[in-house]
Amino acid sequence: MRNAVKATAVECQESHDLCRLAQFWYVALLVQVGELDAGWRALDAIKTRRDAPESPRVAAASHAVRGKLLFAMGGIDDAIAEIEVGLRIAERSGVRPLLAPCYTVMALGALRRADMRVCFDFVDRLAVEALLGYFGQAAGAWVTAQAVESRSGVASAADLVSGIVTSPFVLRQLLVSEPAAASWLVRISGKLDAPDLAEMSVAAAFAASDEHPRFRVIRGSALHAAGLLEGDSGRLREAADLYPDRWCRASALEDMAGLLAKRYSEKDKAIRVLESARGAYNAVGARRDASRVVSKLREFGVRRGAVRTVECADILPHGLTKTEFAVADLVSQGYSNDEVGRQLFISRHTVAFHLKKVFQKVNVASRVELAATWKVR
Template identity: 45%
Template structure:
């Protein structure tokens, strides 16, 4: 177990190559000592899932987490489940699978508030906060956001282990209108970086958060170049692009930063975030050839629907209005209505109720790929 802890710490500081080497040693040990039990295998699988997620390989992360959860349940190691579900929830959020995200949000929130996590309560709380924020804005996650930022232990644990957390918390607290909380996040992040000068990921996170607080896109771009986490890099490019975009003379730099963000999100298997950036580029008069793929019902679509139509069907089946669907897919409500007409025709349904019933019967193993958009 000591090697797994070592690998987990390396993942937190994003020394991913070293973490991979340590996990390879664990695999050799597990193969050589089958009597070590299923607990070691479960922990190593979940650590490997964490590594894959940090590398931006979300599909592998989901596969390994599923195997790790099965092993943990067979061996009675239920204390590992909240951390495993955190990886599953964040993976679903990155991929844009909102039905799975919704399923996890309340459970993760309850675990976080009740302290029922094994080793990383802050990350469970952060995952829940991100899910709730996507579903209903920062106000819906206010209790968790404030709880994380005002708790010294939770905040330090989170900032030390998640390179994207500091910037996300600055954005969230500002959306709540609490500049003092945003300043607290930056102060703690910068102090953490000062105490750990050899940790590039911690320094990049502090620089990113400080640049956001100062509204300094140059500093945020420097953080983007220094980040070791692919999603954090994309996030920094997006933040810099948004700040450049409000300066008419900096339009070209805004476009360049946002295009880098869209590419980085796509490479990090985060199509939901990439779509948001593509929409912002469109508002600047820049049209990219194709939208990043949106994951719908268990990542599958019916053979007759395009990717966008599948996304609309998925969200409508969850009860979202056209306007709410548009907000989540970064398209207008009128465009949603246009897609719905085509969906009704292709699926031979006449109402949203019938669509919901039909969509619930689409098997997760459905075959066929959607047509190109």
């Protein structure tokens, strides 16, 4: 970070690409460590100094960094719009170093919006970048593991998770760049019955926090992971208060509610905390996460509406409801009823009920027919 500050302090009168790119590199570092207000100030400062036509590299970096900043602040839709522009420029101009970071944000954004078609499109692009030697992004491996677990279950992501946690360089890079990663690694390690991986993740998260004591987001990430591992709701509350990222804060609250729910006397408090998490997820457009919380609230007898759907038009084809549309879209991609239920946080029996309605409305008799005739966008 000190080197980045020094680089941006140098005044360049000729507006070289590398000098401009150093400014965006600095903003990207500020976003990475959760200094979001400082990131906006630095980005605005770059804007006021523009006095020459932008090269494709600079233009692509400008949109990509702005998108990453918007994403961290919870504006998923605006972030994706910015990154799409940056990607078009980068792909057209051959600016390969920007592709993997942009693909990662696009895949993660699609995952949070429950748009699995788009998510796996970008996961596939990440795989191509890895084959071509341009991957090098721990965050890309992490979002790929999330997508694989979401589609095929936790066991299918075991090797990816183990590879991330047991590689000190990859794990360190991930924990200082993605505040949501440490808690996810602990959560999935628990599902895999791999306490050693969870403990390694927490130890690495605290090591990162000790190495960067001034950054609250890294401390919050470590506390979140430790609170999950130790079953300590106090640490989860502290993590939620430290996070500048609204999605991460909602995640810590959701995990906190899970611990409170285990104690009957804390049921009402658990419901209130879940409601806060649901509101935060909805506020940042994380439809998939909001749906998961709605499912948990339903277990308490609290019914709340949520949009369980991929991105789709306001007027849906064939008179489908939004849930029917989501079921049809996933089934058309080859997902089983169990897998669809896991995506939408409904039972496989409910999936079968909606699928029957889809067949009637679309006028098909089988999943194969549906896949052959289904078109989105």
